[in-house]
Amino acid sequence: MPIVRDVSGGAGGRGSTGDGTSVTGAAADTAAGAGSDADLRERLLDRRVLHRGRYLTFQVDQVERADGTRATRDVCAHPGAVAIVALDAVGRVALVRQWRHPAGRSLLEIPAGTLEVDDATGAVEDHSLAAPRELEEETGLRAGSWRLLTRFWTAPGFTSELMYLYLATDLRSAQADADRREPDEDERLHRILLPLSEAVAAVERREIQDAKSVIGLLWVARLGQSGGT
Numbered sequence: 001m002p003i004v005r006d007v008s009g010g011a012g013g014r015g016s017t018g019d020g021t022s023v024t025g026a027a028a029d030t031a032a033g034a035g036s037d038a039d040l041r042e043r044l045l046d047r048r049v050l051h052r053g054r055y056l057t058f059q060v061d062q063v064e065r066a067d068g069t070r071a072t073r074d075v076c077a078h079p080g081a082v083a084i085v086a087l088d089a090v091g092r093v094a095l096v097r098q099w100r101h102p103a104g105r106s107l108l109e110i111p112a113g114t115l116e117v118d119d120a121t122g123a124v125e126d127h128s129l130a131a132p133r134e135l136e137e138e139t140g141l142r143a144g145s146w147r148l149l150t151r152f153w154t155a156p157g158f159t160s161e162l163m164y165l166y167l168a169t170d171l172r173s174a175q176a177d178a179d180r181r182e183p184d185e186d187e188r189l190h191r192i193l194l195p196l197s198e199a200v201a202a203v204e205r206r207e208i209q210d211a212k213s214v215i216g217l218l219w220v221a222r223l224g225q226s227g228g229t
């Protein structure tokens with residue numbers, strides 16, 4: 001497993017690359033200019049679970065605000081996820097097109113996936129291990145170099161999903177490998193290699209509308225402009 005460089009600047013967390021090398025971000029997650037949020041904090045009073053799915057838990061939380069008033073929050077609890085901008089030696093990015101039932105259409109996206117949860121212990125998979133797994137399952141590619149760019153809350157108004165964004169380079173095909181990982185049984189994918197400049201143009205034309213893909217592609221394009229890739 002290649003060493004993962006964390007350049008998230010406080011987006012942090014701690015994980016393992018699988019070869020004994022740890023990945024460490026900032027010691028504390030501090031948003032720039034956040035100041036005190038004591039008057040914004042909410043305390044959980046009660047939780048009612050409506051449904052537990054394979055990865056998601058749908059719940060209704062009752063909270064108490066700092067001023068003593070109470071409110072109800074509808075929450076989709078999520079173990080977290082990874083997304084990968086995989087860039088080859090000639091500047092092409094690996095994308096997948098798949099049907100997204102809630103959107104009612106197929107979407108062109110960067111590879112991504114949910115962190116696995118151990119059924120017996122409830123332990124959540126380390127994101128630095130999930131990223132190579134998801135890249136290979138969805139694209140048939142392996143990467144020799146991994147770089148953690150950032151992490152972000154996908155929709156903090158109703159879900160706890162925290163997504164880790166990686167840049168993967170030094171790509172090679174895993175198609176001939178005996179231990180090649182295949183897509184999940186319920187996944188149907190079209191794999192596409194597109195020059196990064198064309199993928200960014202597709203974002204600007206609103207042809208790529210998936211949020212993680214917009215963030216990842218524009219982030220890596222900005223890195224390229226500043227010489228960061």
